[in-house]
Every structure is written in structure tokens, then in C-alpha cells.
Amino acid sequence: MKSNKILAALLLLLFIGFTGCSSKKEEIKADKTVPVEVTIVVKTSIEREIELVGTLQPWKEANLGAQTTGRVEKIFVEEGSYVKEGDLLFQMDDTQLIQAKLQYQLAKDNYERMKPLYETGSVSQSQFDQVKAAYESAEKSYNLLLTNTQFRAPFSGVVTSKKLNDGEIFLLAPTGGAPTIVTLMQLNPLKLILNVSESDFNLVKTGQTVIVKTDIYPDKEFKGVINRINPAINPATRTFQAEVKVPNDGNLLRPGMFVRASIEIGAKDGIIINRSAALKQLGSDAYYGFIVKNNTAKRVELKLGKEFNSVVEIVSGLSEGDYLVTKGQGLLKDGSAVEIKAKAE
Secondary structure, three states: OHHHHHHHHHHHHHHHHHHHHHHHHHHHHHHOOEEEEEEEOOEEEEEEEEEEEEEEEEEEEEEEOOOOOEEEEEEOOOOOOEEOOOOEEEEEOOHHHHHHHHHHHHHHHHHHHHHHHHHOOOOOHHHHHHHHHHHHHHHHHHHHHHHOOEEEOOOOEEEEEEOOOOOOEEOOOOOOOOOOOEEEEEEEEEEEEEEEEHHHHHHOOOOOEEEEEEOOEEEEEEEEEEEEEOOOOEOOOOEEEEEEEEOOHHHOOOOOOEEEEEEEEEEEEEEEEEHHHOEEOOOOOOEEEEEEEOOEEEEEEEEEEEEEOOEEEEEEOOOOOOEEEEEOHHHOOOOOEEEEEEEEO
């Protein structure tokens, strides 16, 4: 009788221990479920732009020099001088010009005396033709010397260099090219040449707005317009050139400035998520996140696009309607059991 009681007590202890272990296993299993918050992925309209860098150039630039060797009579401008189209910049020695002017005036007077006589029949056609030819030749010679003696601004701009001084001799280069006496640049507008990837060729059009920024004026934006597109692709760089016309009222911008440019190409639907939902993989530039399917976490590789402060565009890795984990993803791994605690629409 006593042995039966001992046996019953042992069986009771075993039962209690078994049920206790089962409860602990169930607790451990339950503890492996990770509570998370998710948001439903939706598409939204995103303003698209192509971001590039470049260096500003003058809209026009002229290196002015004489066509023949001669003495510089007078330079009327200094470096930094602003001039208008047609202003006199410098003058070469005018000795030949004075002689040509006298010959031109004599030929002109002779022609004006001969013309009424020819009209009344007092002189022959051949006599009048000789006088007229001499007059026209003298006029052309004078005008040619005039343009090679008095040099005027071909456009409005600023003088950026002055190579000679009054009285110095201007010499032609041995190759026959004329060195510069004065360099003139047009600063309003300015030109910006952008090298655009061939993959964006169909997105870039003339007339599109380009936002130009420089670190010199961090709070200012300058708006330019695509003026010309080179139709050829550079086979070495796989890029094409787009010329941007940048208005420069007040001359705040200058040639040689490094700028950042954004070509506005319009709006297009895309996916935007909170920046914190994209996790960076250690030791690389890759990003990943987690979506929930059937209460199970699935790891997805994310390709990031344009960033907007606390949110970022996802180029690939997510689809509209996915349940993206926004909180608790740091405790997850691929295949983790999850419990959705909150859902954001």
C-alpha cells in the first residue's frame, strides 16, 4: 500500500514537470514573434530632375587684334571696363588711314563732278566707268583700313584682358594668326555646357528650365533655359552636350564659376518611403528593408533614388501595396515571424 502511494507521487511530479516544460517551450516560441509597425506602399507624383555640374562660360568671347603688324596708337579701355556694342576699344597707327582717306575723298569728288556730266551726255560711258571704278576701289580700301585701324566692340560686355599699351608694336604670330590686343566677354547672359548621360537623351528638350546654384550664393537660384542640344553622342564618354543660356542680371555670376545644375523634366509616379525604413548594409553602399507577407518578414534589396529631407525615393525593390516595416525592422531577419501592431495607410 505504501509503495503504491510513492509511485503515484512520482507520476504526479513527472506530469507537472512535463506540463511546465511544454509551457516554457510555448512561451519561448511565442517570444520569437517580433512586433512591428508597417505602412502600405503607394505611388505618388515626384518632380523629376537630372542633376549635373559644370563651369560657366561667357556667352560670347572675342580676342581682338589687327590684321597686319603696326603700332598701337591708343587703347581706350582697361581690364574690367564695361563697353557697349560699337564703342571704340583701341586704335592702331592711322598714317595709312589718313592717306587712304585723302585718296577716297579725291575719287569721290571726281565721281560727283563726273556723274551729272555723264547724265547730260557730256562724257562717254567708258570715261564715267573709269571714274566710278576708281571711286568704288578707293572707298573699299578706305573702309578696309578703317576697320583695321579703329576697333570697336562687336557686342556689349566686359574687357577681361589688355595685352599691350599705347605706343607698343603689334606683331603678327609666325604662323600668320593675330595675337590678342584686347579680350572682350559677354557676361549677360552666360553659357553653361552640360554633359548629359545618353540614357537621358529622350528626356532633355530645348526650352526646358535649368536651375543653377553656386556655393558662392548658397541662398540664390538662377534660372536658365536649354538653348541647344548636340545631336551626337560622344562614344568615349557616352554623353551628349546641352547648352544652357543663363540670364545674369547684375553680373553676380562670372565665367569660370563651378555650378550645380538641375534640369527639370516634369513629374512622374514613383514610390517614396521614410528614410529610416531603408537600412544600410554594413561595409557597403547597399540598402535593404523588410516587407510582411503572411505574418512573415521578407528581406528586399532597395535601390535608392532622389532624396527629400526625411524621405527617399525607391527605384526598385518595392511594389505598390506591399506592407513595408517602418518600426521594429532592426530586430528582423529574412523569415522572421512578425505581429503587426500598427498599420499606417
